[in-house]
Amino acid sequence: MRWNLRFGLALTASLIGIVVISICGTALGADLSADKSATLAKAPPSITAGSKLSQVGKVSPVKPAETKDVYYLVGNFEDAKAVVKTDMGEQQTSFRGSIAFRAVPEKGGGFKLILEDLNMVSSGVPTKKGDSGVIGLNLVNPEYETTYDQKTGNLNTEFQSTPHYSLIDKIKGYIPDKSKEGDVFYSYTEMMSGKLAGYLPERLQLKEKTTVPLQAEIRLELDDPVIGLLEDMVTYISIEQLWEYLGLEPAEIFLVQPVFIGTGDNRPHRDWIGL
Numbered sequence: 001m002r003w004n005l006r007f008g009l010a011l012t013a014s015l016i017g018i019v020v021i022s023i024c025g026t027a028l029g030a031d032l033s034a035d036k037s038a039t040l041a042k043a044p045p046s047i048t049a050g051s052k053l054s055q056v057g058k059v060s061p062v063k064p065a066e067t068k069d070v071y072y073l074v075g076n077f078e079d080a081k082a083v084v085k086t087d088m089g090e091q092q093t094s095f096r097g098s099i100a101f102r103a104v105p106e107k108g109g110g111f112k113l114i115l116e117d118l119n120m121v122s123s124g125v126p127t128k129k130g131d132s133g134v135i136g137l138n139l140v141n142p143e144y145e146t147t148y149d150q151k152t153g154n155l156n157t158e159f160q161s162t163p164h165y166s167l168i169d170k171i172k173g174y175i176p177d178k179s180k181e182g183d184v185f186y187s188y189t190e191m192m193s194g195k196l197a198g199y200l201p202e203r204l205q206l207k208e209k210t211t212v213p214l215q216a217e218i219r220l221e222l223d224d225p226v227i228g229l230l231e232d233m234v235t236y237i238s239i240e241q242l243w244e245y246l247g248l249e250p251a252e253i254f255l256v257q258p259v260f261i262g263t264g265d266n267r268p269h270r271d272w273i274g275l
Contacts, residue, residue, distance in 0.1 A: 076097070159193075
């Protein structure tokens with residue numbers, strides 16, 4: 001009888017323990033499930049992560065835009081001796097001004113040379129119709145291909161130039177025009193074909209912040225006359241320091257300031273000053 005009572009009590013206790021363990025296990029399982037759900041909620045499913053990694057792997061790195069190093073050779077010249085043929089024969093004068101070349105390196109060595117600026121000013125020469133007054137010339141177009149021989153240093157280019165001198169205004173007057181800003185009076189200009197032949201150092205290397213000498217002869221012949229008093233001219237320039245530098249555009253080493261007559265701001269053709 002006592003054994004049966006003990007067995008009954010033990011069996012009851014075991015059943016109670018099983019029930020307690022079951023209840024605790026269910027609660028604990030719920031807690032663990034909740035924790036697991038929270039963890040997965042914070043991290044994206046593996047298939048999503050894999051998809052993103054796959055996409056990242058396919059994106060190519062952005063390559064910087066390819067740029068070429070462009071060099072400029074620029075310099076001033078003063079008191080460049082010149083001979084101008086007029087209706088009174090050959091006249092002696094001198095010019096001052098600036099010149100600029102753009103040098104673009106090419107594959108395999110060497111470089112392409114382009115004349116970008118040639119600006120010249122003289123105080124003038126006598127003619128049968130009076131003193132020419134200030135003579136100014138600059139390039140018609142912003143660039144002209146130039147040949148340069150690395151072995152000999154020979155430099156050659158052909159270009160078009162727009163000359164103007166004060167006597168043209170006195171004889172021809174001005175070209176009137178209307179604009180929103182007011183009345184503008186343009187100067188007549190002539191046209192000259194030019195050839196530049198000169199020398200740079202042999203096997204010239206493009207380097208930043210260096211200088212090189214330039215010797216050149218500039219010949220100009222009248223193509224499109226207005227009054228035609230200056231038929232042709234030859235100018236000899238010698239520059240001891242042609243500045244060589246890396247940049248985006250040529251520096252304005254020398255500037256011939258044009259002036260105009262009128263009340264507007266549109267100034268395609270003008271008289272020249274700068275002396």
